[in-house]
Amino acid sequence: MESCRTLALALVLACAACGPGAAGLQREPATWDADRRRMVDEQLRARDITSPRVLDAMLRVPRHLFVPEAERARSYIDDPLPIGLDQTISQPYIVAFMTQALELEAGHRVLEIGTGSGYQAAVLAELAGQVYTIEILAALAERARTTLAALGYRNVDVRTGNGYLGWPEHAPYDRIMVTAAPDDVPAALVAQLKDGGLMAIPVGSASGPFQELRILRKNPKGMETLSTLPVRFVPMTGKPRK
Numbered sequence: 001m002e003s004c005r006t007l008a009l010a011l012v013l014a015c016a017a018c019g020p021g022a023a024g025l026q027r028e029p030a031t032w033d034a035d036r037r038r039m040v041d042e043q044l045r046a047r048d049i050t051s052p053r054v055l056d057a058m059l060r061v062p063r064h065l066f067v068p069e070a071e072r073a074r075s076y077i078d079d080p081l082p083i084g085l086d087q088t089i090s091q092p093y094i095v096a097f098m099t100q101a102l103e104l105e106a107g108h109r110v111l112e113i114g115t116g117s118g119y120q121a122a123v124l125a126e127l128a129g130q131v132y133t134i135e136i137l138a139a140l141a142e143r144a145r146t147t148l149a150a151l152g153y154r155n156v157d158v159r160t161g162n163g164y165l166g167w168p169e170h171a172p173y174d175r176i177m178v179t180a181a182p183d184d185v186p187a188a189l190v191a192q193l194k195d196g197g198l199m200a201i202p203v204g205s206a207s208g209p210f211q212e213l214r215i216l217r218k219n220p221k222g223m224e225t226l227s228t229l230p231v232r233f234v235p236m237t238g239k240p241r242k
């Protein structure tokens with residue numbers, strides 16, 4: 001699998017390097033690898049990302065191939081980056097923090113809301129059995145689908161739709177990750193989480209200075225909530241009318 005992915009990666013790089021504005025891509029793959037290793041050491045390991053599985057996944061996924069060409073040289077910096085249509089790919093540390101909080105296992109079925117570039121879905125796919133991811137903007141969903149397929153991720157399904165409703169056909173989920181911020185935890189997502197399951201979700205208004213990243217565990221008595229970091233995500237749009 002790993003060699004297929006390396007081949008696919010080489011093809012993506014080769015094709016992209018043929019196009020206009022490809023200056024940022026005419027780098028040796030080893031240079032991107034070195035950037036990614038530095039990102040893992042300096043931004044993740046040096047903070048509180050301790051899970052070897054998460055660190056390995058962050059080392060394997062070629063983040064620069066999920067970043068638009070104009071931003072590609074900055075792929076491994078300690079910041080979110082624009083991906084078009086006023087949306088962003090999250091800061092590597094936040095991706096790793098949320099992934100670590102979900103305590104993923106190889107057999108898990110995971111729902112992600114907010115596909116964006118597809119990068120977080122790829123990280124989840126490295127660690128879980130099957131990932132279902134929903135993106136409200138069709139152009140981003142299409143691009144993410146293409147990137148993930150080119151890299152050989154066969155355990156990710158991308159759907160264009162409204163994440164407030166979840167993806168009931170594949171529920172219940174062992175884990176749910178939300179990467180856009182709603183005002184409140186959507187009821188459909190709570191309903192689609194397994195008993196004992198975990199959800200990572202930023203909650204709060206986009207007009208405030210930040211939202212709160214919550215880790216929720218569903219148990220028979222209700223939801224246990226752990227508040228973690230202050231974060232700043234793009235708002236979750238398309239709230240259904242009551």
Ligand SMILES: C[S@@+](CC[C@H](N)C(=O)[O-])C[C@H]1O[C@@H](n2cnc3c(N)ncnc32)[C@H](O)[C@@H]1O
Binds near residue numbers: 118120136137162164
């Ligand atoms: C911060 S970006 C996600 C980054 C993404 N996980 C990645 O790895 O690139 C948030 C995404 O959520 C999407 N989004 C916002 N509201 C949504 C909704 N109701 N359902 C699904 N996606 C939504 C946005 O269009 C945007 O692409």
